[in-house]
Amino acid sequence: MRILITGGAGFIGKRLADQLLRDGAFSLQGLEPQTIDKIILFDNVERENAPQDPRVESITGDINDARIIRKVTQNIDLAWHLAAIVSAAAEADFDLGMNVNLDGLLTLLNALRDLKSRPRLVFASGFAVFGGNLPDVVTDFTALTPQSSYGTQKAIGELLVADYSRRGFVDGRAVRLPTITVRPGKPNKAASSFVSSIIREPLAGKPAVCPVRGSTKVYVSSPRRAVESMLLAMQLSEATIGSGRTIPLPGITVSVEDMVATLERIGGIGATKLIAWEPDSEIQRIVDSWPTCVDDARARALGFHADADFEAIIRSHIEDELSRTTRSR
Amino acid sequence: MRILITGGAGFIGKRLADQLLRDGAFSLQGLEPQTIDKIILFDNVERENAPQDPRVESITGDINDARIIRKVTQNIDLAWHLAAIVSAAAEADFDLGMNVNLDGLLTLLNALRDLKSRPRLVFASGFAVFGGNLPDVVTDFTALTPQSSYGTQKAIGELLVADYSRRGFVDGRAVRLPTITVRPGKPNKAASSFVSSIIREPLAGKPAVCPVRGSTKVYVSSPRRAVESMLLAMQLSEATIGSGRTIPLPGITVSVEDMVATLERIGGIGATKLIAWEPDSEIQRIVDSWPTCVDDARARALGFHADADFEAIIRSHIEDELSRTTRSR
Numbered sequence: 001m002r003i004l005i006t007g008g009a010g011f012i013g014k015r016l017a018d019q020l021l022r023d024g025a026f027s028l029q030g031l032e033p034q035t036i037d038k039i040i041l042f043d044n045v046e047r048e049n050a051p052q053d054p055r056v057e058s059i060t061g062d063i064n065d066a067r068i069i070r071k072v073t074q075n076i077d078l079a080w081h082l083a084a085i086v087s088a089a090a091e092a093d094f095d096l097g098m099n100v101n102l103d104g105l106l107t108l109l110n111a112l113r114d115l116k117s118r119p120r121l122v123f124a125s126g127f128a129v130f131g132g133n134l135p136d137v138v139t140d141f142t143a144l145t146p147q148s149s150y151g152t153q154k155a156i157g158e159l160l161v162a163d164y165s166r167r168g169f170v171d172g173r174a175v176r177l178p179t180i181t182v183r184p185g186k187p188n189k190a191a192s193s194f195v196s197s198i199i200r201e202p203l204a205g206k207p208a209v210c211p212v213r214g215s216t217k218v219y220v221s222s223p224r225r226a227v228e229s230m231l232l233a234m235q236l237s238e239a240t241i242g243s244g245r246t247i248p249l250p251g252i253t254v255s256v257e258d259m260v261a262t263l264e265r266i267g268g269i270g271a272t273k274l275i276a277w278e279p280d281s282e283i284q285r286i287v288d289s290w291p292t293c294v295d296d297a298r299a300r301a302l303g304f305h306a307d308a309d310f311e312a313i314i315r316s317h318i319e320d321e322l323s324r325t326t327r328s329r
Numbered sequence: 330m331r332i333l334i335t336g337g338a339g340f341i342g343k344r345l346a347d348q349l350l351r352d353g354a355f356s357l358q359g360l361e362p363q364t365i366d367k368i369i370l371f372d373n374v375e376r377e378n379a380p381q382d383p384r385v386e387s388i389t390g391d392i393n394d395a396r397i398i399r400k401v402t403q404n405i406d407l408a409w410h411l412a413a414i415v416s417a418a419a420e421a422d423f424d425l426g427m428n429v430n431l432d433g434l435l436t437l438l439n440a441l442r443d444l445k446s447r448p449r450l451v452f453a454s455g456f457a458v459f460g461g462n463l464p465d466v467v468t469d470f471t472a473l474t475p476q477s478s479y480g481t482q483k484a485i486g487e488l489l490v491a492d493y494s495r496r497g498f499v500d501g502r503a504v505r506l507p508t509i510t511v512r513p514g515k516p517n518k519a520a521s522s523f524v525s526s527i528i529r530e531p532l533a534g535k536p537a538v539c540p541v542r543g544s545t546k547v548y549v550s551s552p553r554r555a556v557e558s559m560l561l562a563m564q565l566s567e568a569t570i571g572s573g574r575t576i577p578l579p580g581i582t583v584s585v586e587d588m589v590a591t592l593e594r595i596g597g598i599g600a601t602k603l604i605a606w607e608p609d610s611e612i613q614r615i616v617d618s619w620p621t622c623v624d625d626a627r628a629r630a631l632g633f634h635a636d637a638d639f640e641a642i643i644r645s646h647i648e649d650e651l652s653r654t655t656r657s658r
Binding site for chain 1: 473484
C-alpha cells in the first residue's frame with residue numbers, strides 16, 4: 001500500500017506518519033489489513049527529524065506544480081491532503097491562499113483522477129467554512145457562509161471533493177476539524193494560533209499573547225483525537241459514510257477564560273501572569289465568526305469522538321509532547 | 330458608463346443588451362442615471378443579428394483567456410457574467426465545465442480585481458446549487474449540496490463572488506435564476522431544456538420530447554422576469570443588499586403536466602399530441618435534485634418578483650417572440 005501525506009512536514013502530518021509507521025499496516029473497513037510499503041511525505045519545507053525509515057520518502061515542492069504532484073501521486077492508494085495556507089496567512093496574502101488552498105487542491109485532485117484507480121482521499125477542512133449569523137447549532141444542513149478567504153477556500157474544497165467523488169474520480173472524504181489545541185512548536189499565522197500558545201507557552205514557563213476576550217468560546221480537539229479522526233475517515237467504507245462526504249468532527253466547546261483556569265488548576269503554575277491580553281480586532285472578528293456548537297451526532301454514529309474535557313486535552317499534550325521532549329534531550 | 334456582458338450572444342445576454350440600448354442610461358440606486366457609452370458583448374460565438382449600434386462592440390474569445398479578458402474588462406463599470414456551460418453539457422464534459430464555469434469565472438474576477446476600481450458584477454447562478462435530500466422549502470440558510478458538476482461550479486462561483494466582494498476586489502452579487510421558460514431558439518444541452526421546448530415547439534406546430542414524468546415539478550421564470558431581475562440586481566446598492574450577496578430569485582412552481590394543460594387551454598392546439606414522452610433517467614435525476622419551493626421573502630422585499638402564473642409566462646413568450654418573429658419575416 002502506497003500512501004501520500006501532503007503537508008507531511010506539518011505537525012498533524014508528522015503524527016499521522018509516525019502512527020502509520022508504528023502500525024505497519026492499514027485496515028480499510030471490510031478488508032484485511034494491508035502492509036504499508038511506502039509513505040510519501042510531501043511538503044514545501046523539509047520535515048525536521050524525518051524518520052529514518054526505508055518506507056518513508058520525503059519530497060519537497062509546490063502543491064500547485066502539476067509535474068511534481070503527478071510524480072508524488074504515482075500508484076498512490078491513499079492520500080491525506082493536509083497542506084494548506086492557514087487562516088490569517090490566507091487573509092493577509094490572498095493570492096498565496098488561492099494558489100495553495102484552491103489551485104493546489106485542484107492540481108492534486110486532477111493528478112489523482114488521472115490515476116484512474118479511484119484512490120481514497122481525506123481532505124482536511126475546518127469550521128471556518130461557517131460564519132456570520134449562525135444558528136445556535138450548526139448541522140450538516142447549515143449553509144456555508146465563510147467570513148474569511150481561508151474559510152471560502154475550504155468550503156470550495158469540500159464542494160470539489162464531493163463532486164470529484166460523485167463522478168468516480170476519487171473516493172474522497174472531507175473532515176471539518178475543530179481548532180486543534182495544544183499544537184506543539186511555535187505560534188503560527190492561523191487566527192487560532194493563540195488557542196494553543198496560551199496553554200503551551202505558560203506550561204513551558206514562557207509568556208504568551210491572547211488576542212481575544214476571555215469570554216470568547218472556541219470549539220477544540222486535541223492533536224490525538226485529530227489524528228485518530230484522520231485515520232478513521234480513511235478507514236470507513238463509502239457505503240458507511242453515505243452521500244454526505246463532509247464529516248464535521250466532534251469537539252468540545254470551551255471559553256478562553258475556562259481554558260486558562262483549567263491550566264492554572266492542573267498545571268499548578270501562575271499561567272494568567274504569563275498571558276498578555278492584547279486585543280486584536282481582526283483576529284477577534286475571524287474567531288467570533290466560527291461556530292462553537294456543532295451537531296456531531298452523525299460523526300459520533302460513525303465512530304468519531306471528542307476529548308472528554310479540556311483537562312484531558314492538556315494532559316494529553318503533557319504526555320505526548322512534554323515528556324517526549326524531555327526524553328529526547 | 331462602460332458595460333460588459335459575458336455570454337453576450339446568449340438569449341438572456343441579447344435581451345439584456347437590447348434593453349440597455351433602448352434605455353440609453355442606467356440608474357444605480359441613489360445615483361443619477363448615467364449614459365451608457367459602450368456595451369461589450371463577449372461570447373465564444375458571434376451574436377446573430379448583432380445590433381447595428383455604435384455603442385455595441387462584439388468580441389469573441391475564450392472566457393478563460395486572461396489576455397482577452399483583460400482587454401474586454403478595461404475601464405468597465407458594470408459586468409454581467411452570464412457565460413456558462415449549461416448543466417447537461419457540464420455533466421457530459423467535466424473539463425469543459427470546469428474550464429468555463431470555474432476557471433473562466435476566476436479569470437474574470439481577477440481581471441476585474443486588477444482594475445482596482447471595484448466594478449459592480451452580477452453573476453448568474455441557479456438553483457442547481459441545491460440537491461439531494463432538501464427541506465420542503467430552501468432558504469438562505471440551506472446548505473448547498475449540488476448533485477451535478479454544473480451545480481457544484483455555480484456553488485463555488487457564489488462563494489468566490491462573496492469573498493472577492495468581502496475583500497473589496499469587486500462589488501459582486503449572485504442571482505440564483507429559476508429555470509427560464511420559454512427560451513427561444515432550439516433545444517440546448519441544459520438538463521432543463523425540455524422546460525422550454527415542450528411549450529415552444531408545439532406552439533410552432535412542431536414535435537417536442539419530454540424526458541421527465543408529467544408529475545415532475547419545476548421552479549420557473551419567464552425571460553422577461555429574468556432580465557428585469559438582472560437589471561435590478563445591478564441597480565441595488567450594496568447597503569440595500571446587505572451581507573448575503575446571493576439572491577435567490579422568485580419563481581413559480583408548476584408541474585410539467587400543468588404546463589402542458591395550460592398550453593392546451595390557452596394555445597387552443599393539440600399540444601399533448603405533439604409531445605413525445607421519452608423518459609431519460611439521467612435528466613430525471615438531475616431535475617429531481619433541484620428544489621421546487623424557495624423562500625423568496627428577502628428577494629421580494631428587495632423588489633424582485635415572480636410571474637403571475639404559468640399562463641402569463643406563455644403569453645409573454647407569444648408577445649415577445651412569436652409576434653416579433655412574424656414582424657421580422
